[in-house]
Amino acid sequence: MIGFLDRLARPLLHALDPEDAHGLAIKMLKFAPLPPAPRDDKRLALRVFGLNFRNPVGIAAGFDKNAEVPDALLRLGFGFVEVGTITPLPQPGNPRQRLFRLDADHGVINRLGFNSQGADAALKRLAVRVAPALSSPARWADKGIVGINVGANKDSADRVADYVHLIERFAAVASYVTVNISSPNTPGLRNLQQAAVLDDLLARVVDARERVAPNAGPTPVLLKIAPDLSLGDLDDVVGIARSRRVDGMIVGNTTVARPPSLLETAIAKEAGGLSGRPLFPLANRMLAETYVRVEGVFPLIGAGGIDSGATALAKIRAGASLIQVYSGLVFRGLALIAEIKNALLEALDDDGQDTFKEQDTLKEFIGADAAAVTAEPWPK
Numbered sequence: 001m002i003g004f005l006d007r008l009a010r011p012l013l014h015a016l017d018p019e020d021a022h023g024l025a026i027k028m029l030k031f032a033p034l035p036p037a038p039r040d041d042k043r044l045a046l047r048v049f050g051l052n053f054r055n056p057v058g059i060a061a062g063f064d065k066n067a068e069v070p071d072a073l074l075r076l077g078f079g080f081v082e083v084g085t086i087t088p089l090p091q092p093g094n095p096r097q098r099l100f101r102l103d104a105d106h107g108v109i110n111r112l113g114f115n116s117q118g119a120d121a122a123l124k125r126l127a128v129r130v131a132p133a134l135s136s137p138a139r140w141a142d143k144g145i146v147g148i149n150v151g152a153n154k155d156s157a158d159r160v161a162d163y164v165h166l167i168e169r170f171a172a173v174a175s176y177v178t179v180n181i182s183s184p185n186t187p188g189l190r191n192l193q194q195a196a197v198l199d200d201l202l203a204r205v206v207d208a209r210e211r212v213a214p215n216a217g218p219t220p221v222l223l224k225i226a227p228d229l230s231l232g233d234l235d236d237v238v239g240i241a242r243s244r245r246v247d248g249m250i251v252g253n254t255t256v257a258r259p260p261s262l263l264e265t266a267i268a269k270e271a272g273g274l275s276g277r278p279l280f281p282l283a284n285r286m287l288a289e290t291y292v293r294v295e296g297v298f299p300l301i302g303a304g305g306i307d308s309g310a311t312a313l314a315k316i317r318a319g320a321s322l323i324q325v326y327s328g329l330v331f332r333g334l335a336l337i338a339e340i341k342n343a344l345l346e347a348l349d350d351d352g353q354d355t356f357k358e359q360d361t362l363k364e365f366i367g368a369d370a371a372a373v374t375a376e377p378w379p380k
């Protein structure tokens, strides 16, 4: 069914303006009669941030910005869905055209600028899928894991207060909350990654999480960073994330860099964040650099340029406990989800530990190549 829908939809979606195609994809997911999610092989299951993931393949923030189709996405076979970025108040984002496909590069540039229906609209949708009485991590095992990515309004007078407000409102309906300070399309947002500002932000965010925990239950707080940080800045960010006891980091968002290898040179001049295949080398390097700095204190989610089983495994080997895809779906379609899961299972079969097969899990791969990746020449 999913394969059929996918084959039917993809030529049509590719013929459309990218933003219209995205709108249509959301509509199709809202109304398509999807079967329940396929059962995953037990060896793909992982416990991360105190949550039980049935598989490590998530869909990254930005696809379902307004929490319209999280359950449909879970039915497609994702192990978790990150909705958002959600801002406190509705805002239109930047003028169109603001989303571009780099077909020859399998890349995407976006400068959407947090177009969001706002917190009220998203909260209404999310509240109906979570029974408030069950405020324990166990509830997510049945409902499926839905993380909520939050951000500040462009015109906000107090951006830190926006994050605090959103944590307070969404903790009860979120499997986890992601503090997104790494979008390149809201002017000044990435300044929140500076040490003194970040320390204050995380202190207040974690404090808000503790304050609402008696009613909302425990809510892991993750920090999503840009792949464009210098290594010196990364030292600071990881140090602060550790001292403020965040539960994990997502590495990372889109890049403002334009690798010289890009073939679509005209579209590459568009302002915005680049994602997809051309982002992979930088994102993977920053993931490994983060992994060696975190020293196992908290887990990482790897995102950026995953478009095959091999790139998914490489992310895990560079330090990711979980992975997220977005742009790869544009070019590879929904078949990518099963392809990644199959490749991970094959890697477990091929690991030479045949006698202990039942005990094999993905854990053995996490960070196995991190040190080696950090020793490579810096990616161009």
Ligand SMILES: Cc1cc2nc3c(=O)[nH]c(=O)nc-3n(C[C@H](O)[C@H](O)[C@H](O)COP(=O)(O)O)c2cc1C
Pocket (backbone or CB within 6 Å): 060, 061, 062, 063, 065, 084, 085, 099, 108, 110, 112, 114, 149, 180, 183, 224, 252, 253, 254, 275, 276, 277, 279, 303, 304, 305, 306, 324, 325, 326, 327, 328
């Ligand atoms: C169209 C588009 C919109 C995005 N919107 C968001 C967003 O709202 N919040 C966010 O944290 N990341 C957003 N991202 C970044 C993705 O979540 C992801 O970090 C990035 O695209 C790298 O993964 P990929 O190469 O698999 O696409 C967006 C990406 C794209 C392509």
